[in-house]
Amino acid sequence: MTATERLMSGLITVLAGLAVIFMLTPLVVTVLVSFGSASVFTLPPPEWSLRWYERLATLRGLVPAVVTSVQIAALSTVIALVLGTLCAIGLTRSSVRGSEAIISFLISPLMLPGLVIGIALLQFFREFGLRDAWISLLLAHVVITLPYVARTVIGALSLFDFTLIDAARTLGHSYPAAIRKVLVPVLAPAFMTSGMFAFLASMDNYPISIFFSDAWTKTLPIQMLQYVEERPDPTIAAISTCLILLATLAMIVGDRLVGIRRMAQF
Known part of the structure; x- marks a missing residue:
């Protein structure tokens, strides 16, 4: 591999890493906010809490x-x-x-x-x-x-x-x-x-x-x-985290049953 090819390979790796970070950062922020105790979207949260997940059980x-x-x-x-x-x-x-x-x-x-x-x-x-x-x-x-x-x-x-x-x-x-x-x-x-x-x-x-x-x-x-319009608190982040978990579980099941590489072929 020539120096130019190594440089391009490294550049592609860096750009791919930045793209992954750019796409995953909002998800990470959503998950972290959902475990906060503050009534507003605050990061880092003042302290960790499950109050917003507990509120899901009574959410109309x-x-x-x-x-x-x-x-x-x-x-x-x-x-x-x-x-x-x-x-x-x-x-x-x-x-x-x-x-x-x-x-x-x-x-x-x-x-x-x-x-x-x-x-x-x-x-x-x-x-x-x-x-x-x-x-x-x-x-x-x-x-x-x-x-x-x-x-x-x-x-x-x-x-x-x-x-x-x-x-x-x-x-x-x-x-x-x-x-x-x-x-x-x-x-x-x-x-x-x-x-x-x-x-x-x-x-x-x-x-x-x-x-x-x-x-x-x-x-x-x-x-x-509707929840965002009525009361914009981290409850919406807790629901979003559950949806992220659902997508993650679907990918894990797909990997176990089919394989990520084989799924990517289609």
């Missing part, structure tokens, strides 16, 4: 918001896994004209601002007379979770040799059995990866959910915004 509207978010996230992820897998198989196994355009359309919600998608979906639902907040939230979250599944499963299927299914059938397996024994194990990491990111994206979504929430149906991010 928190449990219904969490239940609604988990229900919407889980159901929209399941629907997105089914629809995304069917779309991926159809696009990779058939010679559909304009398949690249269809794939771009499927992942387009990832490239558009959430407010734009929210306004468009709100107008679309109004045209069809859909007024139910829960159903509207579910359909909107399917739209934003589907791209994660479609992009990941299409990438996994593009690397799969479908002749293995034919080989399994020649060995006596039926077509469903061949799919179950050959294709499903190969796609399991893609399902795990896309499902995890889809669930977290749904749980954390704010710009689209705000258009479909009402006084009785609120997701957790919308309820957190």
Whole structure:
């Protein structure tokens, strides 16, 4: 390795380290503030305390918001896994004209601002007379979770040799059995990866959910915004820390079941 290459390698390492520090600093500050005793956001805190986590048990509207978010996230992820897998198989196994355009359309919600998608979906639902907040939230979250599944499963299927299914059938397996024994194990990491990111994206979504929430149906991010408006104390930091813990646990489970390196391939 030449001196120039060593210099560039060191420079890249330093820049990557600074980028990591820049991205993680707000999370670290949030966690530290949540364990403080002060009634305002103070760092370092005057003393350590669990008062804000204890307050979560009596916080008005928190449990219904969490239940609604988990229900919407889980159901929209399941629907997105089914629809995304069917779309991926159809696009990779058939010679559909304009398949690249269809794939771009499927992942387009990832490239558009959430407010734009929210306004468009709100107008679309109004045209069809859909007024139910829960159903509207579910359909909107399917739209934003589907791209994660479609992009990941299409990438996994593009690397799969479908002749293995034919080989399994020649060995006596039926077509469903061949799919179950050959294709499903190969796609399991893609399902795990896309499902995890889809669930977290749904749980954390704010710009689209705000258009479909009402006084009785609120997701957790919308309820957190209300808390900030009513009483901006470190309780919001405690809730945010719980969400950070949820994402961390999801990454740990994914690493144990699939592996971080393999998840990063999709």
